[in-house]
Amino acid sequence: MSYQSIEDIQEQVLEAYRTKVPRKIVGADSKNFYGYKINATPIVIDIKPEIIDYEPTELVITASASTPIADIQKTLAQHQQMLAFEPPDFNNMSTIGGTIACGFSGPRRPFTGSARDYTLGITCINGKGEMLKLGGKVMKNVAGYDASRLMVGSLGTLAVVINVSLKVVAKPAHEISTVIRHDGGSTIDKIKSICNSNKYPLSAVFADDSDIYIRLSGPEAYLRKSVNAIGGEILDHADLFWNSVANQTYKSFNRQLPLWRVSVPPATDTLAISGAQLIDWGGALRWISTEDTADSVRQVATAVGGQAILYKPHDHPDNSLSIFHPLSHGIASLHKKLKLAFDPENILNPGHMYLDL
Amino acid sequence: MYTRDELNTLFQKFLPKDAIVAAVEELSAFECDALTAYKQLPQIVLFPETVEQVQKILRFCYQNKIHVVSRGAGTSLSGGALPLAEGVLLSLAKFNRILKIDADNRTASVQAGVRNLAISQAASKYGLYYAPDPSSQIACTIGGNVAENAGGVHCLKYGLTTHNILELKVVTVEGEFLTIGSQGLDSSGYDLLALLTGSEGLLAVILEVTVKLLPKPDAVQVILAGFDSVVQAGSAVAAIIAANVTPSGLEMMDNYAIRAAEEFAHAGYPVDAAAILICELDGASDEVAEESNTVLEILKSYNILELQISKTEEQCLLIWSGRKGAFPAIGRIAPDYYCMDGTIPRKYLAPVLEYISNLSAEYNLKVANVFHAGDGNLHPLILYDANIPGELEKTEKFGAKILEMCVKVGGSITGEHGVGVEKINQMCLQFNTLELEQFHRIKHAFDSLGLLNPGKAIPTLHRCAELGAMHVHNGELPFPDIERF
Numbered sequence A: 001m002s003y004q005s006i007e008d009i010q011e012q013v014l015e016a017y018r019t020k021v022p023r024k025i026v027g028a029d030s031k032n033f034y035g036y037k038i039n040a041t042p043i044v045i046d047i048k049p050e051i052i053d054y055e056p057t058e059l060v061i062t063a064s065a066s067t068p069i070a071d072i073q074k075t076l077a078q079h080q081q082m083l084a085f086e087p088p089d090f091n092n093m094s095t096i097g098g099t100i101a102c103g104f105s106g107p108r109r110p111f112t113g114s115a116r117d118y119t120l121g122i123t124c125i126n127g128k129g130e131m132l133k134l135g136g137k138v139m140k141n142v143a144g145y146d147a148s149r150l151m152v153g154s155l156g157t158l159a160v161v162i163n164v165s166l167k168v169v170a171k172p173a174h175e176i177s178t179v180i181r182h183d184g185g186s187t188i189d190k191i192k193s194i195c196n197s198n199k200y201p202l203s204a205v206f207a208d209d210s211d212i213y214i215r216l217s218g219p220e221a222y223l224r225k226s227v228n229a230i231g232g233e234i235l236d237h238a239d240l241f242w243n244s245v246a247n248q249t250y251k252s253f254n255r256q257l258p259l260w261r262v263s264v265p266p267a268t269d270t271l272a273i274s275g276a277q278l279i280d281w282g283g284a285l286r287w288i289s290t291e292d293t294a295d296s297v298r299q300v301a302t303a304v305g306g307q308a309i310l311y312k313p314h315d316h317p318d319n320s321l322s323i324f325h326p327l328s329h330g331i332a333s334l335h336k337k338l339k340l341a342f343d344p345e346n347i348l349n350p351g352h353m354y355l356d357l
Numbered sequence B: 001m002y003t004r005d006e007l008n009t010l011f012q013k014f015l016p017k018d019a020i021v022a023a024v025e026e027l028s029a030f031e032c033d034a035l036t037a038y039k040q041l042p043q044i045v046l047f048p049e050t051v052e053q054v055q056k057i058l059r060f061c062y063q064n065k066i067h068v069v070s071r072g073a074g075t076s077l078s079g080g081a082l083p084l085a086e087g088v089l090l091s092l093a094k095f096n097r098i099l100k101i102d103a104d105n106r107t108a109s110v111q112a113g114v115r116n117l118a119i120s121q122a123a124s125k126y127g128l129y130y131a132p133d134p135s136s137q138i139a140c141t142i143g144g145n146v147a148e149n150a151g152g153v154h155c156l157k158y159g160l161t162t163h164n165i166l167e168l169k170v171v172t173v174e175g176e177f178l179t180i181g182s183q184g185l186d187s188s189g190y191d192l193l194a195l196l197t198g199s200e201g202l203l204a205v206i207l208e209v210t211v212k213l214l215p216k217p218d219a220v221q222v223i224l225a226g227f228d229s230v231v232q233a234g235s236a237v238a239a240i241i242a243a244n245v246t247p248s249g250l251e252m253m254d255n256y257a258i259r260a261a262e263e264f265a266h267a268g269y270p271v272d273a274a275a276i277l278i279c280e281l282d283g284a285s286d287e288v289a290e291e292s293n294t295v296l297e298i299l300k301s302y303n304i305l306e307l308q309i310s311k312t313e314e315q316c317l318l319i320w321s322g323r324k325g326a327f328p329a330i331g332r333i334a335p336d337y338y339c340m341d342g343t344i345p346r347k348y349l350a351p352v353l354e355y356i357s358n359l360s361a362e363y364n365l366k367v368a369n370v371f372h373a374g375d376g377n378l379h380p381l382i383l384y385d386a387n388i389p390g391e392l393e394k395t396e397k398f399g400a401k402i403l404e405m406c407v408k409v410g411g412s413i414t415g416e417h418g419v420g421v422e423k424i425n426q427m428c429l430q431f432n433t434l435e436l437e438q439f440h441r442i443k444h445a446f447d448s449l450g451l452l453n454p455g456k457a458i459p460t461l462h463r464c465a466e467l468g469a470m471h472v473h474n475g476e477l478p479f480p481d482i483e484r485f
Helices: A006-019 A069-077 A096-102 A147-151 A187-195 A220-230 A238-246 A294-303 A329-342 B004-012 B024-030 B051-063 B116-126 B142-148 B192-196 B230-242 B255-265 B285-300 B313-324 B326-333 B346-363 B391-408 B424-430 B433-446 B461-467
Strands: A023-026 A041-044 A051-055 A060-064 A119-126 A131-135 A159-167 A174-181 A202-207 A211-218 A259-263 A276-280 A285-289 A307-312 B044-046 B068-071 B088-091 B098-102 B107-111 B165-171 B177-181 B205-212 B219-227 B249-254 B275-283 B304-309 B336-339 B367-372 B377-384
Touching: A006 A023, A006 A041, A006 A119, A006 A159, A051 A069, A060 A069, A060 A096, A069 A096, A096 A159, A119 A147, A131 A147, A131 A159, A131 B433, A147 B192, A147 B433, A174 A220, A174 A238, A187 A202, A187 A211, A187 A276, A202 A238, A211 A220, A211 A238, A220 B285, A259 A294, A294 A307, A329 B177, A329 B433, B004 B044, B004 B051, B024 B044, B051 B068, B051 B088, B051 B165, B051 B205, B068 B142, B068 B205, B098 B116, B107 B116, B116 B142, B142 B205, B165 B192, B177 B192, B219 B230, B219 B285, B219 B313, B230 B249, B230 B275, B230 B285, B230 B346, B249 B255, B249 B313, B255 B275, B255 B313, B255 B326, B255 B367, B275 B285, B275 B313, B285 B304, B313 B326, B326 B336, B326 B367, B326 B377, B336 B391, B346 B367, B346 B377, B346 B391, B377 B391, B391 B424, B424 B461, B433 B461
Parallel strands: A023 A041, B044 B088, B068 B088
Antiparallel strands: A051 A060, A060 A159, A119 A131, A119 A159, A174 A211, A202 A211, A202 A276, A259 A285, A259 A307, A276 A285, B098 B107, B107 B205, B165 B177, B165 B205, B219 B275, B219 B304, B249 B275, B249 B367, B336 B377, B367 B377
């Protein structure tokens, strides 16, 4: 298999810059459901997948954008380490470049941090075709603006990610998951009481309409004690279950309805939106399959200090629905200026995140 | 340009008299921050207390192209709040209210001028605390912490300021009030929260911060180990990390720092040790017990001169007292000291220390080394006497060499203190022209006239060109000489 060189990609961006012809940035295309659809010739990022630098005692890994998440996790696991933000891996093909561009994190996120939190440095090509090294490979680095974290979740609209340096963490020695069956009480109250305790080494708290799933990570004896205190039944094949949550293959994610990703303060009560709700991140993330209008979903989210993203529009692939939470006038204006600061000819994924950006 | 008196008159039109300091004898209190080597009498200092007043000030300054430097408690170690001879020093000291502690959601919303420690104190009754703990936490403000992306002893486990905040309320240079981030974990659009954090007052004025709070750990254990060589101590740090233990603090001090700290704090430090490690573990008690066993096993495989294991909270505090008193302790034995803040990949700890030691002999200036060893953040303290002509300049050259080496081995010129005015030249080493240009375009997106905190954090290309500095980037050396120092 032949890969593109970084110079090839840089040349394609330069060409787009010179000709002012917009391009669509594509990695493994495993997240093509996310964001507005763009009608443009793609620049396919298929550079050599490679772990460029990894020394376990430095707790830092650097990999090329095309490196599959699965490969990174496998390499880290050999040293009992992992990516703390538990990124989704769709169809076993997601790359680290796409993961960072989308800023996706899994169930461990509220307890250990997000993709953005673990990003230390990014090498990227901006819309002028300039190769930039933003951030670095050390955990503490406050020199210059924190532009590498700005790239996380920017959906390839500011620059093309070439490689990424991430902080990694120790894989917990042991993990146990327990399931608390719904007893008629408030799910959120139950989650709140567990999350606000300092007694449990939580690493995931997820709920569907019948059960609360709790994962604990740490020394074995301590986990058993915690499980006894929390109660519930031990979950068999817990790894498979949590993978299905992280990768959104868990059955409740696929209801043939538009799927919303609503970020709220964790103690927020069940949202007044019709349809099935999944609770992840100890309450801070609500997955909602609903036919309610975008406006009404957003009103509910905004009223509790949250934001709503139409994560999978389902039957609306025609850009007719608004995808991301609307920005205030002032913030939208800053977005446009920042977009131009990185991509003055507006050639990188224009309209992918907001139609006018 | 307006004179001081003219500005005084103009600001009195929309600010109360007691919100303006324009008398020279009072202004001198604001002539520097904690980087006292740099001093500049401000033209005028303003103390607004409402959002509207800040907006009016900024609109006035924007219309009249007047520079604005924001100031919290003035504890910056890099001159981030150094005033300007012509321009406004905007103090946020009156924004000192804790607006809300939300125990259910584990957040606190506070005004920018609230002290770091005051947040944890207010959250304490809910069993919660705010994790980032810069050493100046008793005095420094959360607004300044955000502006500098402050760290501290506990950031190895709990992260920097950027990992511990959710939402900012800011005013732009044009006087527009904006909310950045949200009360939830995620926000749509670009991560402006990350961009604002550590932007050193160059992008906007921060007025309010919502921080994340954590449940206070159930148990804390502190272990102190004395080593007969710095190399051995550095190796033990790597071994602890390799054992997949994440201490809440992992600090190292060299002999000179140990002696100074012991004399100052009487913490019971082994004064003959070449280096000490202080390892703090926190969490639930069973977890802490297991992790501390792992750490002790590791330490015992080294030639340890002394081992102290805290049994009580008092013993924890005693062990920490020496480390936390290290800077004032050095301040007692030298007329002045210059605190550096480079970060390196941990594996280069021993050679970088040896390099510093050689420079110390070359410049004939003593150095005490204190580090956040767990995350490779060095704080060499160079001792000097500002009253000896030329000694400050010599010290700065020495410091610059240390920072250059940090960049050469793939680290950073600043881990937590910020660039400010102090390390502006070294920015030319860490970043190339294209990257600096990108930074300037980011600045332009927020502040097209360049009015906010000019001359700090990001050097002009002209300055870098004049310095003629050779750019070294992320350890990619133009000459592979790492082994030689």
